[in-house]
Amino acid sequence: MSRLKRGDKGDSLAGFRTEKTEGTIPNGLLKAARKSGQLNLSGRGLTEVPQNVYRLNIDTPEEAQQNVSFGESDRWWEQTDLTKLLLSSNQLTKLSDDIRLLPGLTVLDLHDNQLNSLPCALGELQELQQLRLSHNQLRALPVEVCTLKNLHSLTLHQNLLETLPEVLGQLENLTELDLSNNHLMGLPSSLGRLTCLQKLNLSHNKLSCLPDTVTQLTNVKLLDCSNNQLTEIPASLSEMLALEQLYLRHNKLCLLPKLPAPVLKELYVGNNQIEQLETEQLAVLTTLSLLELRDNKIKTIPEQISFLSTLTRLDLTNNDITTLPASLSLLPDLKVLLLEGNPLRGIRRDLLTKGTNELLKYLRGRIKEEPERPDEGHTAMTLPSQTRVNVHNIKTLKLLMYSEMQAGSIPDEVFDAAVDQGVTTVNFSKNQLTSIPPRLVDFQSSVSDINLGFNRLICCSPDICKFLQLTHIDLRFKSFPEVLYQIVSLESVLLGNNLVGVVDPCRLKKLVHLSTLDLSNNDLLNIPPELGLCTSLRCLSLEGNLFRTPRAAIVAKGTDAVMEYLRSRIPT
Known part of the structure; x- marks a missing residue:
């Protein structure tokens, strides 16, 4: 009899311990996750992932052990495998190898934690399509992550990465890669094998050059290389045939890159060291609608700026421009012209404050005042x-x-x-x-x-x-x-x-x-x-x-x- 009492007492304490564990993750939340396949544990102050989360698809639910009848909505044996696990904005410092117990995951969100490493077991989540790791303290990316063949989106911004695995190119289905705000000084040559990439963010690193293989990324539409230490952009970048938006702000460029990219629409080259705009560089930008050249050292605008016939926005803020060519008024679609912070002469200050339309009208008037040259009769x-x-x-x-x-x-x-x-x-x-x-x-x-x-x-x-x-x-x-x-x-x-x-x-x-x-x-x-x-x-x-x-x-x-x-x- 006494042994039975001692056994009862032990079971009772075990019950309390279970309740304490599940106090972090309400049982109702786990129950709903079994039905929906989604579990959102963001912003719960977690320092580690509770074991019952990893074992969600393995352990029999507590309610199944009780003598109760089940309605159609409570058939725990018909549960759905977990496909989406959100753990962002917690205080996680590590992730257990038990993550392999959730092989059906397609979305794993770990951003805004304190992770300094990742388990090799991540490589076993072969169904994973989105992996969000931004705002952590990662210094390295395990090579096992590069075996995730179905991965479409990998976000790693705001970490401490200094290098990337050479096998990164194995992520052949990746369409979005965000490596911004790290300490990268170079990129693996295998980057060129990510031929499905459409968005590549390399901003806020320590890159002094881009690998030659980057030109193989023929599906990339947006490339952000801002806030690096680039001194030049290879002309071969024009082989990126789908490139529409190129960000090169805050680098060390001395010349506008010559980029005859066939569909390039937006080029941001502000905060560099450009002193002169070459006609050769302008002439190839035949599809450009936005050109940002603010905070450089440009002194003159060539008359041939009229080559940019598709331009709608031109930002020349904070340069050393003293005069404006009348040919600016020949840009048929120009809607916004920003000139603040330039030592312009010959143009009244009040005219500059009236906006783009009035300024272009003034420049068109200058064209009419100029006599027609004899060699322009044709x-x-x-x-x-x-x-x-x-x-x-x-x-x-x-x-x-x-x-x-x-x-x-x-x-x-x-x-x-x-x-x-x-x-x-x-x-x-x-x-x-x-x-x-x-x-x-x-x-x-x-x-x-x-x-x-x-x-x-x-x-x-x-x-x-x-x-x-x-x-x-x-x-x-x-x-x-x-x-x-x-x-x-x-x-x-x-x-x-x-x-x-x-x-x-x-x-x-x-x-x-x-x-x-x-x-x-x-x-x-x-x-x-x-x-x-x-x-x-x-x-x-x-x-x-x-x-x-x-x-x-x-x-x-x-x-x-x-x-x-x-x-x-x-x-x-």
Whole structure:
């Protein structure tokens, strides 16, 4: 009898110990995880991962040991393997080898802890697709991590990494790699084998050069090398055929890199030591829409800046520029020109404060004041209607410009002057057009950029769908044109300063190349959360509308913050 009592007493203490262990992780949370396959333990002050988390899919649940009947929703034997484990923002210093007991994990989030090492057992999680390790104290990455063939996203920013395993290239399905804010002085040559990569962040390290193999990353769209010690960028970087955004801020570059990358749209080279802009470097940037050159030592802007015919934003803040070339006003799409902090002469200070439009108007006026040189007779052509067409722009820049004429229609002579010239850019902005000129179809096989802004358009012809090369279009409408939803090649749609009240996110999502959508200063009363699913968007402008959510504070944080907010509002 006494032995039975002692046994009872032992069982009772064991029960208390179990309750104490599960006090950290409520039993209800574990029970829900068995059904959903997801367990969120973020921000719980954990110093180690409780054993019952590792054994979630192995041990029989406590309720199964009790004499109770089970409803359909409580069939513990039909539990789902854990696929998503979130352990971020805790105080973990290590991870047990028992992590191998969760082989079904596809997402493991360990960011914002105090990890200084990782177990080799991580290599056994062969289903893993996302591994988040940022904001820890890791000094090395175990080679076993490089065997995770299904890994798509690996984030390691804000650690203490000095080197990376040479076998890093085995992560052949990786699409996103973030190595920013570490102590890397070099990169493994096998980096070039990560041919599925689309985003590569190398910022805030100690890199003095990039490996030659980086040019093999032909699917990378965004490359961030800011805040390193780079002195030059190899021209072979132009072999990265998908590269759209390149960040080179805060390095030691003395020259603008020569990068004839075929789809490069944004180049950030601020805070370097560039003193001179070479025509040769500018001439190859034929697709650029944003060029940041702030905080350098540039003294002059070459007249050939007009080569950058697709440029919409040019930041020259804090340089040593004293004069501006009038050719700046020939950039047909330039919307933002930043010049603060330059010792400019010959331009009134009040003119600089009036904004880009007034400054460009002033520079255009300077062009009209300059007498035509005798050798320029062949570059301009006077039509019977007394309209001047710049033949030089048509032949060399492939630019057909008939802007600020207050015209209700475009004369046939304008189109005739550009026949068979392979025009890629058409600018008919600031006129009185009420419809898209029908003869634009003459250039349907070559035109990629159409600017019809600041007209009086009331409809959009279905003929616009015939422009198979079209990537940018600037329009002004009272509603979002239906036909735009059908142009799958579009990369930019600028509908700012209109009366647009509604957009259809489901149809926008089908525009898989759309990276810029400007809906600023319209009449949008609400922003559909599903717009956050348009994953190709990198620049979404919504300011100046009537909606209350997202709040202005979120909109001010930029596109990423807005998209994340919208996704969080999608009903589940």
